[in-house]
Amino acid sequence: MATVDPKTVPYKTLYTGAKMPVVGMGTFGSDHADPEAVAASVRGAIPAGYRSFDCAACYGNEDVIGQIFADAFAEGLVTREELFIASKVWNDMHGDGDVLLACAKTLKDLKLDYLDMYYVHWPFPNYHAPGCDVDSRNPDAVPFTVERFMKTWRQMERLVDMGLTKHIGMSNMTIPKLEAVLPLCRIKPAAIEMELHPCFQQPELFKYCQDKGIEIVAFCPIGSPERPERDKMPEDIADIELPEMKAIAAAHGVHPAVICIKWSVQRGSCPIPFSLKEKNYVMNLKCVTEDPLTEEEMKIIEGLDRNNRLIKGHVFLWEGAKDWHDLWDEDGVIVK
Numbered sequence: 001m002a003t004v005d006p007k008t009v010p011y012k013t014l015y016t017g018a019k020m021p022v023v024g025m026g027t028f029g030s031d032h033a034d035p036e037a038v039a040a041s042v043r044g045a046i047p048a049g050y051r052s053f054d055c056a057a058c059y060g061n062e063d064v065i066g067q068i069f070a071d072a073f074a075e076g077l078v079t080r081e082e083l084f085i086a087s088k089v090w091n092d093m094h095g096d097g098d099v100l101l102a103c104a105k106t107l108k109d110l111k112l113d114y115l116d117m118y119y120v121h122w123p124f125p126n127y128h129a130p131g132c133d134v135d136s137r138n139p140d141a142v143p144f145t146v147e148r149f150m151k152t153w154r155q156m157e158r159l160v161d162m163g164l165t166k167h168i169g170m171s172n173m174t175i176p177k178l179e180a181v182l183p184l185c186r187i188k189p190a191a192i193e194m195e196l197h198p199c200f201q202q203p204e205l206f207k208y209c210q211d212k213g214i215e216i217v218a219f220c221p222i223g224s225p226e227r228p229e230r231d232k233m234p235e236d237i238a239d240i241e242l243p244e245m246k247a248i249a250a251a252h253g254v255h256p257a258v259i260c261i262k263w264s265v266q267r268g269s270c271p272i273p274f275s276l277k278e279k280n281y282v283m284n285l286k287c288v289t290e291d292p293l294t295e296e297e298m299k300i301i302e303g304l305d306r307n308n309r310l311i312k313g314h315v316f317l318w319e320g321a322k323d324w325h326d327l328w329d330e331d332g333v334i335v336k
């Protein structure tokens with residue numbers, strides 16, 4: 001019997017009818033956790049009751065995580081059908097035919113026949129060295145244009161046709177970008193993965209996705225306290241250190257991180273927290289099955305939004321760009 005009965009964890013129903021649990025486990029161990037340490041959390045998370053996992057090629061650990069899945073299936077811990085496994089195409093694999101290669105490599109590493117969700121990790125082609133540990137500025141980096149993105153999305157749609165993934169999604173999008181690309185999609189994104197935590201609530205983008213029937217997956221739901229140094233800015237505010245979060249946590253007898261998860265789910269999104277510690281990742285799942293936040297507590301947290309984006313995308317910027325939100329035309333002119 002799992003620590004948390006997966007049947008008690010709420011889920012979202014995607015437009016195919018597939019069910020996505022409202023809490024998944026992230027697998028980006030930042031720069032301080034080696035692949036084996038991240039895989040150990042995945043290994044523990046399955047018997048703990050997790051059924052959803054957020055993977056990505058650029059996290060550099062899909063092969064070890066794949067072995068955990070293979071072992072879990074072989075041991076009869078869980079079946080493939082019971083898991084919801086997502087991955088993402090990295091920025092250096094947006095070229096013609098590359099998306100298929102990237103997906104094939106991910107499937108091989110994860111030792112799976114199909115994915116449940118495959119995201120475009122960032123909406124522009126770029127190069128980033130393996131391990132994510134260097135500045136990614138590169139003379140070949142190119143900004144977002146509708147044409148370039150749709151070239152990538154057409155390949156994503158092919159993956160669904162080929163049965164290699166059940167759903168496709170986007171990540172790190174903005175409303176102007178979605179406005180530009182959604183009308184062109186033959187297969188619409190089933191989910192959008194975006195940074196969301198109390199100090200960065202993106203209310204407009206959140207409502208936009210809800211209105212379009214696109215599920216919202218919240219990354220860095222706890223405010224990613226251990227994110228790499230390159231993503232840290234002196235002005236960043238730590239969600240879990242805010243007195244309001246600490247007070248609500250004290251009232252529930254839990255860590256403020258847990259309040260972040262409860263709030264995220266009650267708001268309507270699907271957080272994908274990561275933890276190296278069993279006690280923490282078990283609680284991150286269990287907390288959505290018990291002791292909900294009150295309306296008043298939800299309102300207090302809503303008031304904490306400071307538009308404090310943590311993952312600023314600055315490491316991806318190409319020469320001359322100021323903001324990765326910009327839309328560019330083919331001649332390199334900012335059109336937004």
Ligand SMILES: NC(=O)c1ccc[n+]([C@@H]2O[C@H](COP(=O)([O-])OP(=O)(O)OC[C@H]3O[C@@H](n4cnc5c(N)ncnc54)[C@H](OP(=O)(O)O)[C@@H]3O)[C@@H](O)[C@H]2O)c1
Pocket residue numbers: 025026027028029030054055121171172193194218219220221222223224225226227255257258272273274275276277279280281283284311
């Ligand atoms: N699409 C994208 O571009 C993108 C970008 C970033 C992240 N992601 C995804 O989102 C996932 C989550 O983001 P993240 O890992 O950066 O940040 P996060 O989940 O917001 O924070 C993780 C940190 O919170 C701590 N923590 C977790 N649960 C806790 C608890 N119950 N009590 C106290 N501390 C707790 C963990 O420390 P301990 O290990 O000590 O518990 C860890 O340091 C990633 O793993 C990745 O899958 C996607």
